[in-house]
Amino acid sequence: LRETVATSRGQVAETEDGQRISLQLNVGLHVEQDWLRDIGIDGVGLFRSEIPFMMRERLPTEQEQVEMYRQVLAQFPQRPVVMRTLDVGGDKPLPYLRLSEDNPFLGWRGIRLTLDHPEIFLIQVRAMLRASIGYDNLRILLPMVTSCSEVDEAARLLRQAYYEVSEELGCDDGQQLYQPQLGVMIEVPAMVYQLEAIASKVDFFSVGSNDLTQYVLAVDRNNPRVASLYDAFHPAVLACLDDIAKRCQQLNKPVSVCGELAGEPGGALLLVAMGYRTLSMNSYNIDRIRWILRHVRSSTLQVMLAKALQSRHPEQIRKMIKVKMESLG
Ligand code: PEP
Ligand code: MG
Numbered sequence: 001l002r003e004t005v006a007t008s009r010g011q012v013a014e015t016e017d018g019q020r021i022s023l024q025l026n027v028g029l030h031v032e033q034d035w036l037r038d039i040g041i042d043g044v045g046l047f048r049s050e051i052p053f054m055m056r057e058r059l060p061t062e063q064e065q066v067e068m069y070r071q072v073l074a075q076f077p078q079r080p081v082v083m084r085t086l087d088v089g090g091d092k093p094l095p096y097l098r099l100s101e102d103n104p105f106l107g108w109r110g111i112r113l114t115l116d117h118p119e120i121f122l123i124q125v126r127a128m129l130r131a132s133i134g135y136d137n138l139r140i141l142l143p144m145v146t147s148c149s150e151v152d153e154a155a156r157l158l159r160q161a162y163y164e165v166s167e168e169l170g171c172d173d174g175q176q177l178y179q180p181q182l183g184v185m186i187e188v189p190a191m192v193y194q195l196e197a198i199a200s201k202v203d204f205f206s207v208g209s210n211d212l213t214q215y216v217l218a219v220d221r222n223n224p225r226v227a228s229l230y231d232a233f234h235p236a237v238l239a240c241l242d243d244i245a246k247r248c249q250q251l252n253k254p255v256s257v258c259g260e261l262a263g264e265p266g267g268a269l270l271l272v273a274m275g276y277r278t279l280s281m282n283s284y285n286i287d288r289i290r291w292i293l294r295h296v297r298s299s300t301l302q303v304m305l306a307k308a309l310q311s312r313h314p315e316q317i318r319k320m321i322k323v324k325m326e327s328l329g
Contacts, residue, residue, distance in 0.1 A: 008291040009040055016297045021272055023290060024082075024280040026258060027072065029055075039287065043079035045280020046141070046206065046258040047072055049124065050087045050094075058096055059120065065127030073135045080137050082183065082206065082258075082280075083128055085121060085154075086114050087143035091222050105220065110144025115153050125161040129177060133169070138180040141206055146188045151201045155182060186244055186255075187211035195244070199251045206280070207244060209259025209267075213237050232261045233314035238270065242309060245274040256280055265292050266321035273298075273305035295328050 003011070014020045024045030029052060052068055053060065060068070073081050088094050089109030101107040114121040125140065132138035142154050166177045184191070184198055187208030191198065195205075209232055214221040216237050219230045231237070241257075248255035256278035261267035263281030268289045271279060281289065304324065308317045 003291070003294065005287050005291040008294055009287055011040075011290070011294060013040070013042075013290040013293050015272070015293055015301070016295065017299075019272070019298050020277070021293055022256075022278040023286055024080075024256070024258075024278060025286070026263075026280050026282050039283065040290065041079070041283075041286060042278075043076055043137070044072065044081040044083075045256055045278065047081060047083045048087065049084055050092055053086060053088065054092060054094060056096075062123045062127045062130075065124060066130045069128050069131035069138075073131055073137055076137060077135060078137070080139055082139045082141050084141040084143050084185070085111070085124055089113050089144075105214065111142050111150050111154060112144060112146075115150060115157075118157055121154070121157050122161055125158050126165055129161055129165045129180070132178055132180065136178045138178065139183060139204070140180050141183045141185060143185050143208070144188060144211070145184045145198075146190050148194065148197050148201065151184060151198060155201065158182060185211075185258075187215070187259075189215050189240070192240060192244060195247050195251060195253075199248075199253045202253075204254040204256070205244075205248060207241065207255065207257045207259065207276075209237075209241065209257055209261040212240065212259065213261075216240055231314045232259070232267060233308075233317045235309075235312060235314075238308055238317075241271065242274045242305075245271075245276050249275055254278070263289060265289065265325060266318065268292065269296060269301055269321070269324070270305055270308055270317075273301035292325075292328065296324075300324075 012020065013023045022042040024043045025041050026046040027044055028048045069083060087110045089107060090105045099108060128138060128140060145151060169177060181203035183204040183206055184202050185206050185208045186192065210221055213230060213232045217229065217234055219226050221230055255276065257271050257276050258280035262271060262279035263285035268279055304320060307320055311317050
């Protein structure tokens with residue numbers, strides 16, 4: 001019987017020749033529905049912690065955050081949950097923190113804002129750590145990093161939070177606080193040129209292809225006037241993504257992709273061909289991407305990637321992907 005998208009749900013995400021790909025979930029609020037746990041995902045690759053912050057009228061307290069984060073960690077006890085620290089600014093305003101900037105996407109965003117307000121960062125990572133008591137699946141991800149010094153400062157605050165929470169737990173109650181892995185998003189092009197230096201400071205990388213595309217091409221990701229120029233299949237973006245994958249392999253550093261490209265059929269195929277083995281996407285893309293991966297061979301993907309990297313125009317790549325998709329039915 002022919003495997004359909006629906007019947008592939010119980011199957012592993014692997015290519016025809018057995019290359020296993022970890023499919024993870026992007027989430028913005030708590031993981032509401034039970035069915036999400038059953039669609040065969042390998043964890044949460046991106047929890048956008050700013051979304052619950054944006055839906056309130058004030059900063060959530062530490063205790064409110066503990067409850068929010070615990071709900072997500074508890075849904076996936078045996079699987080990694082990557083929680084990104086607050087990534088506001090740019091297109092994600094906080095209603096209670098009014099900013100007026102000429103270039104918000106080049107301005108006070110992500111880690112820049114939280115390191116200028118270390119109390120916000122500290123409370124957030126304290127809450128993540130407290131939420132993780134009894135679990136070992138928390139990973140912490142830093143957004144919009146540009147420089148090594150930002151990673152050093154964030155790691156210092158994380159250590160401080162870890163010692164505070166460990167101490168509050170008490171040494172004699174036998175409860176050990178799990179030390180979460182720390183990761184950095186690769187979404188500012190400057191990071192691509194500092195992979196070696198940053199790799200020695202963190203446990204993993206996650207490529208934010210949405211912002212990386214915006215910054216490599218200097219095209220606002222939300223401006224309809226330039227929407228036709230915003231294209232993750234642009235040769236410069238593909239070359240950049242390929243370069244990141246190859247260099248992370250050399251550095252032996254785990255790297256995933258959590259931008260929208262990972263949830264697009266053509267994007268997922270090219271990313272796997274480049275060497276990415278973890279893709280994180282919205283829930284509705286999971287079944288489709290799993291099915292596609294189960295119907296291609298690595299050798300075919302290599303041919304597609306070679307063609308894509310030689311193409312001068314995104315349209316050629318789209319055409320090639322369309323032909324491949326049609327051949328799969
Ligand atoms: C990205 O930039 O690709 C990403 C995953 O983060 P966000 O879309 O939340 O900026
Ligand atoms: Mg981003």
